[in-house]
Amino acid sequence: MAELKQQRGTIQNIRIWDERPLLKTYQQIQSIRLYYDFNNVDVDRYVLGGQYRQLMLAARELVVRQLPAQANTWVNRHLTYTHGYGLAASPVNEVTREGLPRLFIKDLPPVCEAGLQKIVRPEIYYGEMTDQYVLVKTTSKEFDFPKGDKNVYSVYQGRGGVPINSFIRRLLYAVEFRDPQIFFTNYLTSESRIMYNRRIKRRVKAIAPFLSYDQDPYMVLSNGRLYWILDAYTTSNMYPYSTRSHSPFDRGILNYIRNAVKVTIDAYNGDVRFYRLDEKDPIAGVYNRIFPALFKSFDDMPEDLKHHIRYPKDFFQIQATTYTRYHMEDVQVFYNQEDLWQLPDEMYGDSRQKMKPYYIIIKLPEGEKEEFLLMLPFTPSKKDNMIGWLAARSDLPEYGSLIVYKLPKEKLVYGPMQIEARVDQQTEISRELSLWDQKGSRVIRGNLLAIPVLDAFVYVEPIYLEAKQEDSTAPTTGETPTGGLQKFKSKLSSGSSGADPSRAASLPELKRVIVAFGNQVAMEHNLDLALSRVLGKGRAIEKADVPAATRFLETSDLGKMALQYYNQAKENLRRGDWAGYGERLKKLEEVLKEIAGKSDVRQ
Known part of the structure; x- marks a missing residue:
């Protein structure tokens, strides 16, 4: 228990929301009007109430081509509908009873909660979609x-x-x-x-076309204003004796890259500032001598913005891919490629894909406090067990430091695909996922995250359920998001949010969280229960050590769920749907068992 208390900051920042399902959710519950849209969801960190919290944010931009045909006039396009407004933000690990994200920033005008500063300039004249x-x-x-x-x-x-x-x-x-x-x-x-030139990447390229730019600018709330931060690189394909790599920026080839510049763009005024992050980079030094008024010292960046710089994924991906070969230090081993590594695979949805780097807040084994890191595990070539992991630090003054942890070869540490296989082998989990993934519903298996905790790894995989749009009005035999979502759809239809109610049918809900630790695998309604099961009663997380919103399934909530299954079973019986009747009774039995055993789990 004492060990887990020391990992409280890590536990409360375990991410159970993925960017893609969350983007779809934001678009449906926070677009407000048809002409508002969210381009993507970004991950950043803020200090809220003295706690270091990882948040997911998306800018609400105005897309004039989405105006209704009768409103698509010259005056509306160029004089009236000129800017987006505010953003949506939610913590990475908190969920409402309806399976939706708990919003820390929401609505119009923006409402900020949980200690987030008020947005005094919410207008977005410069963005990713303008x-x-x-x-x-x-x-x-x-x-x-x-x-x-x-x-x-x-x-x-x-x-x-x-x-x-x-x-x-x-x-x-x-x-x-x-x-x-x-x-x-x-x-x-x-x-x-x-x-x-209001699209920010086009804007910065017009100013400094000789730099390469990251694919993922992200929005920051700083001192009540909205800013974009964009990573810029100096690159070359002519560095002597250097391994070549595919460029993620222009589909070309490079063998030299430095994250030498951080760019900020004011979303209201469009002011662009180039800050030299790497004073030792010779290419940036040459550009600085050619354009002395263009670049500012990183020391000149406002202090609050400095706390939001993060190690870029594109850069890290190139480094991690290169390291799979160049971690070998013995000449003979390197020449024979005896210890080649690879980036691991994972399951997303129903397809296998390469695992991508992900941001986490954890306390490193030798660290004194939680840090915002970008990390990625490695597996041996053509094998699935984990052999090491690479982390890039984003917090000052350690920004840019890379740390690699090599795992002992004589000990088996499960890799992502091995965990995925073990999940599929769990009869109860496999049956429940198959039951949901029927006509009218679709199961989305989110990104599998490997979180270093207690000198081991906790694997976390969220499970989302969404109704298929083509059959959104038909009843399904699986467990569909009826209770909370139906209330939500009614609110949409009443016009309280202004969103298009026809889009609510495909609203993804977080239904379960799968956690694997050691030889234990569990799927529960929330992260708290899943962690308690895999860590065991003796090491279960105390209630005070887990964020309140992750503990939303108390006994009263389970009672409501039981009543819901009971009413659904009666409806199935009335319609003569005996298969559905049996399935609902089984679900009712599972909930009643959980209520009966809940006091044991909470001890």
Whole structure:
């Protein structure tokens, strides 16, 4: 028990939400209107209430091409619908009773909870999906956000964009964008400005095309404002005696890469700042001498933004792939490739894929506190057992340090695919997943994470269930998200959120969490129960050591679930569905057994 208490920060930050199901969930419960959208979900960390917490965030951008046809006018596209608004954010490990993420930032205007700072500038004029020019400070007010049956409008107050207050500028921009409306419109004033190059990757490439840019910019909330952080690299394919690698940036070949620059973009003003992270990189040094006003020292980056820099996945993937060969230090062993490693496979959904690097908060074996890391395990070539793992540190002052842990070859440590096989061999788990994955429902097996805990590995795999859209209204024989989701769909239909109710049918719900530790495998309704089962009663996690939201299935909740199964069984009996009747009775029996044994699990 004492050992687990020392790992509290690791346990409470185990991720049970995957980016892909969570993105779909955000799009359905937080898009609010058809013209809002989320491009992707990013992982970052914040200090909330004195605790180091891992959050998942997504920017709510406005996509004008999603406007209804009758509203797709020139004025709406370029003067009225000019910006996105706010973001959605949730912790990586908290779930509501309906199987949905607990939102720390939600709705319009944004509501912030759990100690997150208020967003004073939620407008997003520059983002990942903003691909049209807009005119601001015109006589036409800009749409801000919907409020009930009405809309809230505003006027841009920043310095973003370029003044367009003269005859010649209007003419030149009309020619540049091949849009005569810019020249002839009566909406412009002496204060009007035109914003373009608003897609952030296109914007930074226009400023510094000689750098390579990461594929995943991410949004940060800092001092009430929204910023994008984007990693930039110096690269070459002509470094002498260096192994070549495929570039993830331009489909080319490289044999030299440094994460030399961090780029920040203000989502409201579009201000771009290039900070030199690697002062020793010679290529960045040359660029700095050519463009002395372009680069700033990393010391000049605002302190709060420094706490949100993270080791980039693209860079780490190249390093990890290269290390599978170059970890061998003996010349003869290297020459014969006797100890070649590989990146492991995992199951996602129903397909096998290469495991990708993932961010975690853990306390390293030699560390004094929890850290935000990027990690990836290794397996021997053509084998599935784990042989080592690589971690990249993201927190200052240790940012950029790589740590490799080599596991003893004489001891078997299960790798990801071996854990997946052991899960499939569990009769109860396999039967339940097969039962759900029937017509009308689809089981999504999330990313399998290997978490170092107690000098061993805890494997965690979330299980999601979503209704198939093509048969979303038909009853299913498996356990479908009826109770909480039906209430949620009713709220959508009533217009409380403004989202499209037709999209709610495919809303993924977190239904179970699979945990493997040593020779134990368990699937439970939440992470707390699964950990308690695999770690054993003597080492179960105390209630105080687990986040409150992961303990949502108390006895009263199980009672509600039992009543739900009972009512469903009666309905199946009324319809003459004997197979469904038997299945519901079996589910009812399982819940009643869990209620009976719950006091033992909690001891």
